[in-house]
Amino acid sequence: xxxxxxxxxxxxxxxxxxxxxxxxxxxxxxxxxEEVGNTRTYVGGTAVVAKQFGAVSVEAGGSLINTDxxxxxxxxxxxxxxxx
Numbered sequence: 682x683x684x685x686x687x688x689x690x691x692x693x694x695x696x697x698x699x700x701x702x703x704x705x706x707x708x709x710x711x712x713x714x715e716e717v718g719n720t721r722t723y724v725g726g727t728a729v730v731a732k733q734f735g736a737v738s739v740e741a742g743g744s745l746i747n748t749d750x751x752x753x754x755x756x757x758x759x760x761x762x763x764x765x
Contacts, residue, residue: 689714703732710746723748736764 691712698705706729713722725746732739741759748754 687715687717703730705730721749738762738764 689712691710693708693710695706695708698707706727708727709724710726711722711724713720723746725744727742727744729740729742739759739761741757743755743757745753745755
């Protein structure tokens with residue numbers, strides 16, 4: 682639908698911390714979306730801890746999001762990346 686009455690607004694802020702042993706990145710997101718006669722508002726946050734081992738980076742984190750239409754939803758994740 683390309684109606685001008687439909688919109689999405691989103692804002693986020695993040696901050697990184699160097700904790701000597703690992704790095705920590707925390708972000709907060711808020712937004713609202715207009716869908717045909719329905720407005721959804723959400724707020725969420727994510728925290729990621731990462732450690733660099735030479736060319737290998739290991740990270741783990743979690744997210745929490747809360748919307749008008751559902752209960753809080755959580756997710757956890759982990760990643761491994763190689764630089765060459």
